[in-house]
Amino acid sequence: MRYRSTSRKAxxxxxxxxxxxxxxxxxxxxxxxxxxxxxxxxxxxxxxLPFTEVCFRVVRPFATPDVPEETLWQVVSEAINxxxxxxxxxxxxxxxxxxxxxxxxFKDFGxxxxxxxxxxxxxxxxxxxxxxxxxxxxxxxxxxxxxxxxPGIRVVILYPSKRISEAQExxxxxxxxxxxxxxxxxxxxxxxxxxxxxxxxEGLNKRAFLTSANSINIGRLLPQMFYHLAAYxxxxxxxxxxxxxxxxxxxGNLTAGIFAxxxxxxxxxxxxxxxxxxxxxxxxxxxxxxxxxxxxxxxNAMDVGNPNNFPRLxxxxxxxxEYVQKEIWGHRATDEETLQEMKAIxxxxxxxxxxxxxxxxxxxxxxxxxxxxxxxxxxxxTAHPAKFADIVIKAIGTAPxxxxxxxxxxxxxxxxxxxxxxxDEFKQFLLAH
Ligand SMILES: *Cc1c(COP(=O)(O)O)cnc(C)c1O
Numbered sequence: 424m425r426y427r428s429t430s431r432k433a434x435x436x437x438x439x440x441x442x443x444x445x446x447x448x449x450x451x452x453x454x455x456x457x458x459x460x461x462x463x464x465x466x467x468x469x470x471x472l473p474f475t476e477v478c479f480r481v482v483r484p485f486a487t488p489d490v491p492e493e494t495l496w497q498v499v500s501e502a503i504n505x506x507x508x509x510x511x512x513x514x515x516x517x518x519x520x521x522x523x524x525x526x527x528x529f530k531d532f533g534x535x536x537x538x539x540x541x542x543x544x545x546x547x548x549x550x551x552x553x554x555x556x557x558x559x560x561x562x563x564x565x566x567x568x569x570x571x572x573x574p575g576i577r578v579v580i581l582y583p584s585k586r587i588s589e590a591q592e593x594x595x596x597x598x599x600x601x602x603x604x605x606x607x608x609x610x611x612x613x614x615x616x617x618x619x620x621x622x623x624x625e626g627l628n629k630r631a632f633l634t635s636a637n638s639i640n641i642g643r644l645l646p647q648m649f650y651h652l653a654a655y656x657x658x659x660x661x662x663x664x665x666x667x668x669x670x671x672x673x674x675g676n677l678t679a680g681i682f683a684x685x686x687x688x689x690x691x692x693x694x695x696x697x698x699x700x701x702x703x704x705x706x707x708x709x710x711x712x713x714x715x716x717x718x719x720x721x722x723n724a725m726d727v728g729n730p731n732n733f734p735r736l737x738x739x740x741x742x743x744x745e746y747v748q749k750e751i752w753g754h755r756a757t758d759e760e761t762l763q764e765m766k767a768i769x770x771x772x773x774x775x776x777x778x779x780x781x782x783x784x785x786x787x788x789x790x791x792x793x794x795x796x797x798x799x800x801x802x803x804x805t806a807h808p809a810k811f812a813d814i815v816i817k818a819i820g821t822a823p824x825x826x827x828x829x830x831x832x833x834x835x836x837x838x839x840x841x842x843x844x845x846x847d848e849f850k851q852f853l854l855a856h
Contacts, residue, residue: 424484424487425455425490426438427456428449429735430449430450430451433449435456438486443634445639452639454641454738454739459686466655470656478503498540502539505523505537507523509657509658515800526561527809529676532647534636542576552634555579559587559726560582563604564684572638577601580595580605582605582611582740583613584606584609586611597835597836603840605852638731644682644732663797665691665798665801666799668693668696668804669696669783670697671696673696677693685739691798692752696783698761698782699756702729707747724806725779736751756785760846765778765818777807779805779811783803793819809826810829820851829840
């Protein structure tokens, strides 16, 4: 498979080129040059084959000829080594739990796969690859765990001091090995600025081999098709149109859903479920796309004011509003609605949803209200409720059970290095280590 840029000015490149570069040289995002459909027979087979085999067959066309089949098999089987659980709350409402990986959020799929892929691509390189990530919480832990002990790569994570929860911080600052956490005296925006400045510093890039692991990397999106397949395998044979509600921030998850539909998955519509950071639902309603500063909400992993995968969504829909509207319906939820919904889900079904998942359920319910006719809803559950225990307590009055692996991290001591928000200090760190 060759990869092209959404801006269509950069030359085509290989998967290796697209993954190691992240952003295309013309500023666009990499897209597979074509997406082939699987036949109805093969899709039917996908219901019966072992899940690793299905993931392998789904990603193979995107990775050939860059990655030999044995390597790809190893990448898939090592990365996706945790279950995807489907919980049916009612005959028409299913929750797909994507949070059974090491950091209890769906970002484990993308980060673990991309880390192993990059590990393969840098084999034979004499220079150590440095992966830079700025995080406001969840990305840092998924990326740190994904790359832990991958040879030839070190990870430097920047996070804003005192602005993330202890559970989030402990998940990526206690690992050591090839993971360094820099605790920046500043905000998330400062962290992002430092990373951007490092990438645009030509002198630094001559002396250090840098790449990024944020959600614009195509290596994170490809494996996000896998769990859409996992849902298809577990759902009853679809006689009723399937509506998939995706709690969205940067829209990587929803983009991967549309990839999955393009390879043949029978999905009638995607719901872009957002919190009050609703630039995409607004675009779907008005045709106007107005990025703006993010607002803080309870579903903080979706606090994004300028979704970085939006150009990919447009590209998949031939840059036409009416095609985007054909694929996606949008819904926005306030914090108050989110809290009420968490309470209602718990009361009706005895199920504890995290705030992101609750935003997804609200999107499905709103869709159902506005669209008559038979439909079944699939809501992606993007995080384990224990990651957002304070909000769960606010909603239902009790704390969600704490999984052992999160409890174990809370006991470990943090190893981060404190730095100021000055670029010079950050650059000195990168060159000295
Ligand atoms: C990152 C994240 C999202 C948003 O996913 P996007 O692909 O950025 O739209 C939703 N929920 C949780 C818990 C997340 O960590």
